[in-house]
Amino acid sequence: MDSKKIGAFIAVNRKAKGFTQEQLGEKLGVSNKTISRWENGNYMPDLSLLEPLSRELGISLNELLAGEKIEKEKAIEYSEQNLISTIDYTEKKIKNVHREISMFIMGAGILMCICSFTVFPSESSWGEIYSVLGLVLTIAGVFRELKKISLLKRGLVSICLFLMILGIFFFADYIGVTQFKRPPIYRYRTTTVFKDNKLIEYRNLFYHVYRINADTPNEYYLIDRKKQYTVDTVPTSPFNKDKSDMERLIQYQSKYVGDNSNTGRLIEALPLSEYGFVFEIDWKNCGMTINYHFTDWYDNDDLYIEKALIYNSVSAFALIENLEYINFNFSGSSYSVRREMMEQNYPDYQKIFSEDSIDTKKFNQYVEQKMNDNVFIADVFKVFEK
Template sequence: MDTKKIGAFIAMNRKKKGYTQEQLAEKLGVTNKTISRWENGHYMPDLSLLEPLSKELDITLNELLAGEEIVKEELVEYSEQNLIQAIDYTDKKIKNEHKKISLFIIGIGILISLCAFTVFPSGSSWSSIYSMIGLFLFVVGIFRELKITSLLKKGLVSTILFALLLGIFFIFDYASVTQFKQPPIYRLTTTTLFSDDGNKMIEYQNPFYNVFRINADTSNEYYLIDDKKQYTIDTVPTSPFNVDKSSFEQLKNIKVNILETTVILPIS
């Protein structure tokens, strides 16, 4: 369907009727900007407006879709061509609108996932909730655009994609825990225990590992990552000192320094 040709035909017949773009727009219940887009060939009128537009311009629907005047001898031929072109144009328009919605859903999913990792503090459980929502929306958008006829196969591919991306999220979360000493975003439970001396310990249970935040919210706070899940909050080994800053090598050095500076006084 030649939108440029149809647009020029609309403009020509509008001028024949003596209408301005504003007047024609008012009769059809649209804006003059919409009329301008039609006449420039940027857009086609909606299907619901084709018949009212042809009546206002005193042309047939076939002539409007053909973009030219049609003599009676060519009426049947043009009718068939216009019908095929109208169906094809409508199908393309529906697909374009479908794609726009899918891309919008994908974009919203990505935005929500990014916000989940950047906006919320590391200790907030909302990060995991919103990242899952964002991931779900992303996969829904992909699902809509998969060129697979079988609904079952589309669902299987989408499920595999969701699981794969979720695995990447879990890896990213584990890297944040080990490298930046942050509570895991993805956790099943969070348990807090206060010792007799007032120190606080927090246990984060992840499906694949546990994280213990020992001496939480103090200068001696440190993290213990239990990959084998061999400890509980009651059995995990603790220290009053920050392990990262008080390693055994550092303690040895302190001991050596003390021995080197020890002065043996003579017995009187």
């Protein structure tokens, strides 16, 4: 069907009848813009409007479809041609509608997937639900478009595509967990317990994630790729391991306390730095004083201040070779500790070293893990002078 030819023919017959585009549109129940699109050849009239349109224009349906006047002796010939053209046009129209529906379904699915990752926070289970629903919609749209192959092949292709994209989602989620320190979007169980501090376990099909010290300044994540821990056995620290773990502190190891920039970075990485501080170096006596912008009795749940002072002291003495003493000043109190007292009274202090260097695994065993033992903390804290 030649839409340009038919459009021009509609315009000629409309004018011959003395109708404006608006008048013809009112008779057919469409807008004058629709009539204009027909006459410009941009659109064809709907099949349901062909007969009313031909009647209003005073022409036969055969002539309307041919786009020209037809002599009686050629009516049958044109009828056959118009019938073939109409069938072909109808098939194309159905295909276009089918494709539009498929594209709409796929578009809705893709939009739902995008929204699931951008609108919902990773802590919410709705992101997981909506991303899977969006993926199902997307694959449903693809399935509709694969009508040229057998039903079995359509199903296999759709399933494979679903699993492949879902795998990409899982991988992207894993990257987000490891790089941005957040809960996994895809998880089948979430467990919250209070073990020393708030602990949240997220179970993924391929790994577990532990959010330790949740909703505190010392929050950090442990990714259990081997799935070897549970909420009862996972090792925890009262401090932020991403900042204060010895594997990260080891970079600040120095022979002399006089390296101000190195000492400052070390203190910044240690617990209590989250409250702000300034420090002074005693060059002559190889000591340092740290003034925290914090009151020691405030927010001291579960002996946090005592644990931090012990951890900071052991770390600093182990990392700075000539450091002899440390003074910790708060707005409420002051504490002082000397190297010799820490070495003599901290159990297994010498075991954290291996051939004059710090063994990070043993440091974790004999220092970091001991920070969860309140009896141990109370006993060691006696070496501090107040």
